[in-house]
Amino acid sequence: MAIYPPTNRVWWREPVAKIEIAWIVIAFVWGLVMFGTMVGWHIWGQQNLSNEAYRTTPEAYLAKAEAMAEKYTIGEEGDSGLPIVHPPAGSDVYLVARLWQWWPVLQLEKGKSYRLHLSSVDWQHGFSLVPTNINLQVHPGYEMVVTLTPTEAGSFGIVCNEFCGIGHHLMAGKIHVVEK
Amino acid sequence: MEAVSQFPPLSIPERVFRICGVTGLRVELNAERLIRANAVAAVLFLALGGLFGLLVALTRWPAVHLLSSEWFYLILTAHGADVLLFWIIFFEMAVLYFASSTLLNCRLAAPRLAWLGFVLMVVGAVMTNVAVLQGDSTVMFTSYPPMQAQPHFYLGLILFAVGALVGCMIFFATLVIAKEEKTYEGSIPLVTFGALTAAIIAVFTIASGAIILVPTFMWSIGLISTIDPLTYKLVWWGMGHSSQQINVAAHVSVWYAIVAIVLNGKPLSEKVSRTAFFLYILFLQLASAHHLLVEPGVSSEWKIFNTSYALYLAVLGSMVHGMTVPGAIEAAQRKRGFNRGVFEWLRKAPWGNPAFSGMFLSLVMFGFIGGISGVVLGTEQLNILMHNTIYVPGHFHGTVVAGTTLAFMAVTYLLVPVYFKREIMFPALARWQPYLFGFGVAGIALFMMGAGTLGVPRRHWDITFSDATLRYGFSSAAFLMMALNGMAAVLASIGGIAYVVIVVASITFGKRIPDGPATRAATGPTPMAAAVTQYGSAGTLHLPGTLVLVGIFFLSFVLYYYVNWKYLSQIWPLH
Numbered sequence: 001m002a003i004y005p006p007t008n009r010v011w012w013r014e015p016v017a018k019i020e021i022a023w024i025v026i027a028f029v030w031g032l033v034m035f036g037t038m039v040g041w042h043i044w045g046q047q048n049l050s051n052e053a054y055r056t057t058p059e060a061y062l063a064k065a066e067a068m069a070e071k072y073t074i075g076e077e078g079d080s081g082l083p084i085v086h087p088p089a090g091s092d093v094y095l096v097a098r099l100w101q102w103w104p105v106l107q108l109e110k111g112k113s114y115r116l117h118l119s120s121v122d123w124q125h126g127f128s129l130v131p132t133n134i135n136l137q138v139h140p141g142y143e144m145v146v147t148l149t150p151t152e153a154g155s156f157g158i159v160c161n162e163f164c165g166i167g168h169h170l171m172a173g174k175i176h177v178v179e180k
Numbered sequence: 181m182e183a184v185s186q187f188p189p190l191s192i193p194e195r196v197f198r199i200c201g202v203t204g205l206r207v208e209l210n211a212e213r214l215i216r217a218n219a220v221a222a223v224l225f226l227a228l229g230g231l232f233g234l235l236v237a238l239t240r241w242p243a244v245h246l247l248s249s250e251w252f253y254l255i256l257t258a259h260g261a262d263v264l265l266f267w268i269i270f271f272e273m274a275v276l277y278f279a280s281s282t283l284l285n286c287r288l289a290a291p292r293l294a295w296l297g298f299v300l301m302v303v304g305a306v307m308t309n310v311a312v313l314q315g316d317s318t319v320m321f322t323s324y325p326p327m328q329a330q331p332h333f334y335l336g337l338i339l340f341a342v343g344a345l346v347g348c349m350i351f352f353a354t355l356v357i358a359k360e361e362k363t364y365e366g367s368i369p370l371v372t373f374g375a376l377t378a379a380i381i382a383v384f385t386i387a388s389g390a391i392i393l394v395p396t397f398m399w400s401i402g403l404i405s406t407i408d409p410l411t412y413k414l415v416w417w418g419m420g421h422s423s424q425q426i427n428v429a430a431h432v433s434v435w436y437a438i439v440a441i442v443l444n445g446k447p448l449s450e451k452v453s454r455t456a457f458f459l460y461i462l463f464l465q466l467a468s469a470h471h472l473l474v475e476p477g478v479s480s481e482w483k484i485f486n487t488s489y490a491l492y493l494a495v496l497g498s499m500v501h502g503m504t505v506p507g508a509i510e511a512a513q514r515k516r517g518f519n520r521g522v523f524e525w526l527r528k529a530p531w532g533n534p535a536f537s538g539m540f541l542s543l544v545m546f547g548f549i550g551g552i553s554g555v556v557l558g559t560e561q562l563n564i565l566m567h568n569t570i571y572v573p574g575h576f577h578g579t580v581v582a583g584t585t586l587a588f589m590a591v592t593y594l595l596v597p598v599y600f601k602r603e604i605m606f607p608a609l610a611r612w613q614p615y616l617f618g619f620g621v622a623g624i625a626l627f628m629m630g631a632g633t634l635g636v637p638r639r640h641w642d643i644t645f646s647d648a649t650l651r652y653g654f655s656s657a658a659f660l661m662m663a664l665n666g667m668a669a670v671l672a673s674i675g676g677i678a679y680v681v682i683v684v685a686s687i688t689f690g691k692r693i694p695d696g697p698a699t700r701a702a703t704g705p706t707p708m709a710a711a712v713t714q715y716g717s718a719g720t721l722h723l724p725g726t727l728v729l730v731g732i733f734f735l736s737f738v739l740y741y742y743v744n745w746k747y748l749s750q751i752w753p754l755h
Contacts, residue, residue, distance in 0.1 A: 002370040002436035002447055002508075003283050009366040011450035017721040020452050020504065023730060027499040030734070031492030034741065038484050038560050041745075046753040047561055053476035080649045101649065118476075124324050124409055126568045130635035130652055132751050135567040136474045139409045140326060144476035148754040157652025161568035161637030163320045165327065166250060169642040172650045 049136075049146065056143040058121035065094035065117075069104050077105040077174060084176070092117060092145075095158075095173075097125035097138045099165060102158045102173025109180045110153045119143040126162030129175065135161060150177040196287060199696035202597045203441070210291035211281035215274045215599050216687075217298055219592070222270035223683050225305065226585075229262025230676045234669055237624070239641065241666025242659050249641040250318075256639060258312045260321025264580060265340065265423070266305045271588045272378065272430050273298070273347040278595065279375035279433065280354035286363040289353030297346030304340030307332050320639060322420065325396065325407040334397035338390070341419075345386045348379045370447055370454065371440070374433030377457040378426045384465055385426060388418030410477055417468035425464035427580060428498065429457065431542065431587035435505050438539040438587075441594055442530060445512030448504050448721065456504070459497035463489040473563035480560065487558045495555060502547045502733065507726040509540075514722070522724045538590025538614035542583055545618065549625045550578030552737050562744050565751070570640075571632020578625035581672075586618055589679050596683065602690030610682050617675025623668025631661035633747075 008014060042048050073083040083104045087093045089112035096103045097120040108114055118127055120140040127136040136146065158173035197206045232255045238246040247255060281288040288294060310332070311317040317329035355376065358364060368376070392415040398404045436453070439445035447453045469486030472478050489495060513525030530536045553575040556562055566572065593604055604610055636643055636658050643658070645651040 002440040002445075002453075004369050004440075005364050005366040006370070006450045008450075011367065014449060014451060016449045016452055019507070019721055019723055019727065020449055020500075023503045024452070024496070024500060026734065027496050030499075030738070031488070031496055034555070034559070035484070035488050035491050037745065038488070041561050042480060045561065045749070046755075047564060047748050047751055048755050049474065049480070049561075049564070050755050051476070051479050077650065082650070105650075123327050126637070128568065128635060128637055129752075131655070133565045133569075133633075133635050134751060134754065135564055135569060137476070137567065139476060141408070142410060142476040146754050148752050151752050157650075159635070159637050159640075159652055161640070162324070163253065163639040166253065166318070168253070169249065169640050169645065170648040172645050172648050172652050174650055 052145040054143045054145075056119055056141065058119075058140060061094070061117075061119045061143055062096060062121055065096045065103070068092075068094050073104070074107065080105075087114070090114065095127075096121060097127065097160070098122050100160070100167035100171035102127075102160075102171065105174045105176070107176045107178060108150050110150050110177050111180065113147055113149045116146050116148055117143055118146070123164045124162050125160050125164050125171070128159040128161040130157045130159055132156060137162065150175075153177045153179050200598045201601070201693045201696040204696055205282055205598060206285050207598065208281045208287050210294075211277045211288040212599050214288065214291065214294050214298065215277050215595070218270045218274040218277070219595070219599070220687070221298075221302060221305075222267050222274065222588075223680060225262045225266035225270060226676070227680045228309075229259055229264075229267055230673065230680075232256075232259035232262060234673045235259075237666050237669030241663050241669075242644070243663060244666060245642075250315075252641045253320075253639070254312060254315060254318045257318050257320050258309060261308055261312065261337075262305075263585075264321060265337075266301075268427055268580070268584060268588070269340070269344050269423075270301065270305075272382075272426060273301070273344065274595070275430055275434065275588075275591075276347060276351040276375055276379060277354075279369075279372045280351050280358070282598075283369050283372050284355070284358040284364050286354055286358035286361065289350050289357050293346060294350040297343040297350065300339050300343030300346065302343075304336045304338070304343060306336070307339065308336030311336060322416065323396070324416075325399070325409050325412050328400055331397060331400040334393050334400055338393050338397060341386045341389045341393070344382065348382050348386075351375070351379050367450075370450060371433045371437045373454055374429055374436065374457050377460050378429035378433065380461050381422055381429060381464060382426045385419050385422040388415055388422065388468075392416045392419065410472075410475060413471060413475065414468055417471040418465065421467040421470055422465055424576070424580060425460060425467065425494075427584040428464075429460050431546070431584040432457070432498075432501050432505070434587045434591045435501070435539055435543055436508070438535050438591055438594065439505060439508050439512065442533060442536045442539075443509060443512040443516075445508040448507045448511060452500060453504050456497040456500035459493050459500075463494040463497075466490060466494075467558075470558045470563075473558070473560050474567045483560045487560055487563075492555075495551075498547075498551060502543070502551070503726060503730045505543055506729055507721075507723050510723045510726045511721065522728060526725055532611050533593075534610045534614050535590045535593040537611075538586050538593070538618070541614055541618035542586040542590060545586070545622055545625075546579060546583030547733055548736060549622060549629075550575060550580075550583050552740055553578060553625075553629060555737070556741055556744050559741075559744075562748055564754075565744065565748055566632055568638055569632035570628045570636045570638045573638050574625050574628030574630075574632055577621060577628065582618060582621040582625060586614065586621065589617065590614060592679075592683060596686050596690070597693055600687045600690070601693045601695075602686050603693060604682065605685045605690050606682050609678050613675055613678045613682065615675075616678060617672055620668050620670075620672025620675050624665055624672055627661045627665035627668055631658050631665065634658040634661065636662065 074086045075084045085104045086107040092115045094117045120138045125138040156175045160171035317333040319329040466486040518525040518528045
């Protein structure tokens with residue numbers, strides 16, 4: 001019984017039942033398969049993070065984002081006061097996370113790749129692109145770069161999914177994907 | 181009889197022990213008082229934290245939307261601390277003292293120091309609750325900087341951790357005394373071995389906690405200017421996730437204990453079960469990476485190695501227990517003569533005994549819901565799909581609530597008669613309690629996971645974005661999932677309230693159980709236990725039912741795992 005010392009004092013010499021050995025082998029091999037799947041996806045898969053990241057400061061990051069917006073703003077998102085920015089395909093795109101908005105609204109072209117930069121200028125935020133389900137953590141002081149390629153046109157939401165204080169649930173942004 | 185020789189003459193006065201009238205176990209009085217105190221504290225924090233959990237679920241039920249946003253975030257912070265930390269760790273202290281003093285037939289080391297540890301834990305837990313309820317420490321359980329709580333929020337957690345560390349040291353010291361005073365022969369019991377695993381992981385966990393919470397506390401009182409948010413997450417989760425591994429080791433031990441006590445079951449192989457526990461010690465600490473899979477500044481090599489616990493070796497440990505525990509049940513039941521067909525042993529299991537039913541539900545739900553979703557969530561690329569969605573709390577309600585909490589509830593039905601010398605009151609309600617709570621929690625976990633795959637964020641007051649500048653319209657399926665989650669939470673709460681009522685009523689008004697006769701022979705294996713000691717050694721074990729169960733588990737695991745890869749392959753390419 002498991003609540004008493006093993007009855008067989010040399011329990012480590014007992015042979016192990018075949019059913020147990022078989023299951024251990026299966027479970028071990030399955031672990032290797034799952035490990036291999038992660039590695040293999042880096043080689044053959046299309047959805048991986050580059051882990052490209054830089055140290056930054058809120059001021060430096062905000063300056064880059066504002067410079068981009070100044071150049072490429074094409075309008076305003078409804079009456080929200082948020083600019084819609086249409087950066088050239090293939091370019092560096094800066095999205096600012098701050099209490100409690102994603103700035104600016106981006107307009108991207110379907111099928112084109114963009115280097116999307118993400119950083120926060122205050123607390124931690126969570127970039128959650130819905131309904132596509134791409135979720136990335138956004139830290140202050142760190143600038144993450146993800147190269148992404150929208151494959152469908154339409155309006156996508158950016159929800160904050162890292163708790164960032166009392167206005168957390170007000171923090172939503174938008175990415176418009178347009179056909180070229 | 182062999183049983184008598186199991187315990188040599190005592191070198192300390194007999195009066196510090198009494199004989200339990202139900203089990204025949206020798207209970208040391210210092211350990212008994214500490215176990216009672218820790219168990220009572222645990223249940224009080226479960227009641228409080230459980231109530232908070234219900235309020236959270238009712239707020240996230242869109243049609244109810246109970247609390248204001250301020251209160252929602254505040255209560256959610258308190259819910260995490262009270263149930264994930266305080267309920268579970270107080271109960272684990274009781275388990276540690278049970279597994280050392282009672283199971284090893286030994287006096288507890290340094291009882292006064294153990295009381296100091298308990299007092300520190302109580303002071304810390306109360307202090308953190310006060311900090312949260314005062315309203316200036318709504319930072320969530322994780323308290324990610326640069327968001328800052330009041331200093332006493334962190335100080336409370338530090339005091340609690342120090343108290344828990346003292347408890348672990350008492351446990352280790354008791355093992356040393358037992359060995360020294362030869363209170364048992366041979367090796368420590370498997371349950372004690374599992375508890376030892378939990379305690380070793382706890383030391384690592386508490387060390388990680390100290391390394392990050394002490395500087396964070398100093399930051400909150402102005403002695404340190406900044407805390408790096410990424411470093412904080414790395415080290416904090418060395419505590420936060422590893423503490424969940426304490427829970428796993430503890431509740432697996434509890435599974436083995438319940439199988440032993442209720443069914444006289446014996447592990448199929450001591451060697452295999454102990455090795456599986458040992459894998460936890462070696463690899464579980466790497467799990468901090470589970471929380472850093474979509475962070476900037478961490479390489480994929482690091483993520484893959486750590487998130488998989490080095491080739492999934494800790495998962496291997498859990499999968500082994502997932503077979504050996506039902507295997508032990510099947511073997512014990514077949515010894516009793518339930519041999520017809522593949523599943524007579526399972527059909528004729530004591531489903532009306534809440535200790536057994538709670539344990540079995542905990543085993544199944546931990547494996548199927550918490551375990552599989554955990555591996556999927558902890559896969560580097562798949563994490564992109566679900567990070568910080570409500571899938572995450574769905575997963576850990578499957579592990580920590582359906583797994584750990586339900587297992588602890590189940591063992592309570594065995595421990596109350598031993599340590600409080602009272603019978604369980606309301607046996608009819610007790611019979612239903614594990615089902616109410618278990619199925620409620622399964623609903624919570626599954627519906628939150630469902631909502632999470634639809635993108636619903638965790639820790640979010642309003643997914644309609646009614647006051648926001650920009651809105652996103654979640655699908656009606658997402659709202660349905662959140663409503664079902666609320667209903668499941670109500671069911672789980674009924675089960676939770678039933679548990680608290682049964683425990684509180686039993687320990688205050690339950691029928692008294694007299695001590696047993698003062699014979700040491702009573703503590704040895706029962707004749708029935710002696711009869712079942714030999715399986716596992718023959719290599720001829722016939723366990724078709726267990727084979728079928730693990731087969732179903734394995735198929736579900738593989739299918740669900742690759743369904744998620746298929747889903748990942750459909751999202752926007754990114755690199």
